[in-house]
Amino acid sequence: MTMSSVEDSTQAPFVAPEIVTVGELLRRDLHIPDYQRPYKWTVRNVAQLIDDVDTFRTYGQYRLGTLILHRDARGNLNIVDGQQRFTTFCLIALYLAKHTSADVPDTSAAALPDVGLEISKANVQDNYTYVSESFGSRRGDLSHWAEFFLDSCEVVVLTVNHIDEAFQMFDSQNTRGRALYPTDLLKAFHIREMSLEHASPQLRLAMVRLWEEIPPESIHQLFSDYLYKIKRWANGQDVPQQGFSSEHVELFKGIKEADPSNEKNRWARPFLYAKNYTDDYTQENSTLIRYGALSGVEYPFQIDHPVLNGETFFLMVRHYYDLGLRCGLFQDDAGAIFDVLPELKPVLDLLDAHRRMPTHQLVRNLFDCLVLYYVDRFGEQSLDRAALMMARYAMAPRVQSKQVRRAMVNNYALGRSSARPPSTNLFQELRLATRPQEILRRVLASPELNGYPELHCLFTTEEGARR
Known part of the structure; x- marks a missing residue:
């Protein structure tokens, strides 16, 4: 086998x-x-x-x-x-x-x-x-x-x-x-890459087990609703109307560790160096890590970085699924969300009551993508302030228009919206930011509020206006 x-x-x-x-x-x-x-x-x-x-x-x-x-x-x-x-x-x-x-x-x-x-x-x-x-x-x-x-x-x-x-x-x-889901094609590709890299059967089995521990619907959602959109918007590219499909899996195929051209591909070196360091650290300190005397070191994943093929891809999927759980992105069969970061709860409690409304889903997904991208880049630093600011940014299209469509949200995320106040590409700003303050100091003008009193507090509270 x-x-x-x-x-x-x-x-x-x-x-x-x-x-x-x-x-x-x-x-x-x-x-x-x-x-x-x-x-x-x-x-x-x-x-x-x-x-x-x-x-x-x-x-x-x-x-x-x-x-x-x-x-x-x-x-x-x-x-x-x-x-x-x-x-x-x-x-x-x-x-x-x-x-x-x-x-x-x-x-x-x-x-x-x-x-x-x-x-x-x-x-x-x-x-x-x-x-x-x-x-x-x-x-x-x-x-x-x-x-x-x-x-x-x-x-x-x-x-x-x-x-x-x-x-x-x-x-x-x-x-x-x-x-199958497009993600099943990614799974097959990266297993094949491990085989070509002469990874042991035990390691391949461990990575497949890691993948199978996550519900397939959640893996598909992780890629189609979050990772794919973040990568596209952060690079100023449209998210097509049909969304993530088998045509786009190439975006999650990247660096081959044994590729001879890596010596000349200077852009790939930092990622290979990071992989080499984490592998060496784990191997040299395996006993201390196993008995809890020393913490392990995880590969420094970033959504907008290239993907390393094979084992690191599977570790990346597990990393972002776990991070998505902490950001409240996934629900169980009863519709309940999992334990989330406490800094997010005040804003999520306000937004989740309307999560299933069709007109709300699109802008809520925009907010979720921003939260995942922020936490991916800055962790929990000033997360309570960032969450409120990003909620105001993401919900503005909804309080201004009852006809929220995919194309409208796509243009808004890319900074191409003609709405008032005009939108900016907050994903690109996050990609370029080196400190949370570069995002938090942004002043968002309050839009004209047409209905939706349940969201008014995002824009009219003293705390919301100040930030």
Whole structure:
């Protein structure tokens, strides 16, 4: 279940696609590698698959999708794409083997990836229970159903010999039809970078585990709603109407540590020096850090800095997710936000009551981006004052217009708004500021207040006016 970093370059990069039945697929010795996400298909996904098979039985044949396999240096066939479907095939076959006379392959030894094992086990149990209940009422027809599923349902199998081609094919497969979040493509890219850098399987597994500990929706939100927008606005660039998509993942691919051109790329050196220092410090003081006698040193992430590929990318995602929790950017399923920095609470308590209003969401996101960028740059220095000032800045479009649109917020953030008072690009000012005072000394004129009395205190209180 590992990706080999040494492969035979004389092999053809891929084997011609083949069409195999589900039964033939299940008889192959396939592995789910450690870099794969947990088994996350739910009862709804399984029900849809079974319903589709039922529907196409009248046609005599059904194509169930594509699997991408990678043959590593030891000859193992690892599933690069399609593991959710394959695991579900195994669950169905497991039930059919016990309750029909059909020639069903033995899938009882199929292994789940170690990453997110508890999540995988819970979904396996729920889905197998559904399979049992769904098939329990059709015993007379079950053997015929099993024969159609195993012998007439097919998948397209693409087998590649080099991991680089495997991930390129994975990226291509998943940029069509929006099958995955763009962030899943980033995950695949940076795992591949770790393989090319000869990172150990244990380190790759640790980074994937770090990623999988964060809800995928929150990772997507972190990039699409915050990191991407901050990078664009801080550089004076528009955020397109469609937002963050697979077209923009290149923004989060950056410095390759083993790139020979780094010696000549002087701009990259400070970031490589910082990575080298933090790695050396951690290695030399690992025992003291482990027993709490010495604090660890984290890589000095900054949103507007280039990304280091591989391990540092995954550490960056965890860093900004944790920072986002402290800034109140993420909510649980019940809509509650997590514990936030106390300096932010007075302003957040005022704004959060209206968080779900459609016209409020856009300007609230502008405020959240500013807060994350400020804390990223200056930490908690004068954060209470900064939060109030940034709330006044971000909410001004809303109190002046009830028709707040994405284009309006984009132009306002870039300093291109014709509103009164005129806007400024506060993101660019933050990028260039070296002290909090350079931001805090800005005087924001109060706009004309048209309704929204719940926000008037931002602009009319003595504290708000003074700052």
